[in-house]
Structure formats: C-alpha cells, structure tokens
Amino acid sequence: MTTVFTYGRHPAYLYLLSHCDAEFIIPKGWEESTRPRPNNVRYITESEVPAALAGADVWLSHLITPDLLYFLRSYTEVESSPRIIQIMHGRADRAGAIRTGPLARLYRTLKQQITPILGVLPQALDIEYVYITDYVAQSWGMSPGTVIYPGALLNEIEPGSHSEPYPLTVGNNLGRPHFAGDILSELNRELKMWVCGANDSTEYSPGYVSWTELRSLYQSCCCYLNLLRPPENSFNLATIEAMCAGTPIITLSHPQSIFTHRKNALVCETVEEIVYWVERLKSEKSLRMRLGTAARSLAEEIFPMNSFIKNWESLLYS
Numbered sequence: 001m002t003t004v005f006t007y008g009r010h011p012a013y014l015y016l017l018s019h020c021d022a023e024f025i026i027p028k029g030w031e032e033s034t035r036p037r038p039n040n041v042r043y044i045t046e047s048e049v050p051a052a053l054a055g056a057d058v059w060l061s062h063l064i065t066p067d068l069l070y071f072l073r074s075y076t077e078v079e080s081s082p083r084i085i086q087i088m089h090g091r092a093d094r095a096g097a098i099r100t101g102p103l104a105r106l107y108r109t110l111k112q113q114i115t116p117i118l119g120v121l122p123q124a125l126d127i128e129y130v131y132i133t134d135y136v137a138q139s140w141g142m143s144p145g146t147v148i149y150p151g152a153l154l155n156e157i158e159p160g161s162h163s164e165p166y167p168l169t170v171g172n173n174l175g176r177p178h179f180a181g182d183i184l185s186e187l188n189r190e191l192k193m194w195v196c197g198a199n200d201s202t203e204y205s206p207g208y209v210s211w212t213e214l215r216s217l218y219q220s221c222c223c224y225l226n227l228l229r230p231p232e233n234s235f236n237l238a239t240i241e242a243m244c245a246g247t248p249i250i251t252l253s254h255p256q257s258i259f260t261h262r263k264n265a266l267v268c269e270t271v272e273e274i275v276y277w278v279e280r281l282k283s284e285k286s287l288r289m290r291l292g293t294a295a296r297s298l299a300e301e302i303f304p305m306n307s308f309i310k311n312w313e314s315l316l317y318s
Helices: 011-017 046-055 064-077 102-124 134-140 181-190 211-220 237-244 271-283 285-302 305-316
Strands: 002-006 022-027 041-044 058-061 083-088 127-131 167-170 194-196 223-226 249-252 266-268
Touching: 002 046, 011 022, 011 237, 022 046, 041 046, 046 064, 058 064, 064 083, 083 134, 102 127, 127 134, 167 211, 167 237, 181 271, 194 211, 211 237, 223 237, 223 271, 237 249, 237 285, 249 271, 266 271, 271 285
Parallel strands: 002 022, 002 058, 022 041, 058 083, 083 127, 167 194, 167 223, 223 249, 249 266
Antiparallel strands: none
16 A cells, blocks of 8 residues: 655545545644544654655645655655655645735745746656646646546535525635635625634634534535635635535636536626525525535536546556
C-alpha cells in the first residue's frame, strides 16, 4: 500500500482522498467532528515527522507556502526519492483573505513570480501538479499536470425532506473576496439564514457544526445558497455535499458555471432575485423536489466518486 505524508489542512478534501487505497500519515491530525477519521489515516506527533517523511512514498502538499517549501527543503535530507504532489485548490489569481489594496496586488505579484519556478521544478524533481478543476488549471498555465474533479459522497449523504424554511450556506472565513460576503450579509438581514462554518462575524449562526449536524442541515434546509464568484470555482465541496442531499441550489452567475437556470439550479444576479426564489422554494414543494433531484443527478454526472478514486489511485501508484 502506498504511504502518503500530508498535513491535515483540508479535512473535507482529505476525507475524500481517504476513500483511496492508500495510507495517509498526518501530523497532529484534524478536528474529528469536522470529518471522522477513516481507518487508513494515521496521526503522528511532530517528533515523528522526520521518520515519516523518510518512509513515505508520496509527499502531498495542499499549500505552496508552507507545505511545498518545507518539502523542498526536506528533499535532500532523506535517502529515498519520494514523489511530491502539489494540489492546486485555487486559481493563480486568487488573493487569499486579502480583498483589495497594495497587499492584494503584492500577493498576486508574488504568485505570478513563483509560477515559472513551479513550471521548471518537474525537470529537477519527481513532482506532479493536481488541479481540482479545469478552471483552476487554466489560470496557472503550467504543464504537465492532472485535473481531478472532487468526488460526490452520494453513498454517505442521502436525499432529505427539505421541509425547513431556512436557506443554508456553508463556508469558513467568509470575508475572503471569492465569497459574496456583501450579498450574504444583506440576505442574512432579510431571510432567516443558517450559515455554518468557522467565521469571526457574530452575525452568522449557528457557526461551526459537526459533520453529523451538517449532513442533517443539508437534508432539511429548503435550499442551499452557493454564493461563490470568480476567481473561485462555481462550486466548492460544500456545494457538492448539498447537491448529494438533493438540496435545491440557488447560485450566483459564473463564467464557468456548472449550473443551468431552472434546469438544475436557480441562477441569480441580485439579492432581490435570490429572495424571490427562496420564498418560492419555501412554498412550492414540487419545485423543491424537481430542482433537488436535478442537483443530485448533476453531482452524480460531474463528480462521480469512482472516477475520483480511480484517478487519484492511478496517480499515487504511478
């Protein structure tokens, strides 16, 4: 079995990866109420990291800084020649938590400067780049690389009743510019919103919830508000999870959207449009059922779990 060393910075994605036939070694682990720890995930202490690095077949990085830089520094310290896989979760033009101003421009400039370095690394090291969507891959402009779309947990998140009147959205650090925080704040005043995730703002509730609670909320809410905008993808893992639960999706328009208005989602431009469709969904069970069924079918079509596993196992064992 292939042994993979990584850091637990993205539990939702690592939980998807744990469905692969591999052993994952993670320093310190993660908060297990966020995602349960599968049997093939082993936690280690910081003192065990050097030995784990030396014994791993693959070093898996979620962040260029600090993960990839640490791996590059450590590469000459081990006798083996592990493969490095860098997952590109976001586009090259995404500026993290910085919205505007000189720091945002500096952040983007640094990303632009590091891209050529990333492009030549495969000439010296056994390193592979994995992009979570084509939209992300296009922004980096590097090759070689592999695009592996996330998998949908259709077997673990069953369709729900969606009988509760609240709309739901899920996200951590919603102040980041690729979330429509201005729209969310206004909707939170007009609707009885449920907003889950780790956020500093006290205006959003219930805040952080467990994986068990989150699945229940996906199944009971009247709709899921997908408030993402470029340079983010038109979906994230929370959106896919909501789709698995057969949740009607209300989404903002996006140049690379996976959604089609009134076919498998409701695509809106303004707060007023969103409020209008939320009220319609609250009162029209047939509309909720039709759009929810279409959303789950779309998840099965675009994010098949067997393809996610097959593609990742092929990469890990190549």
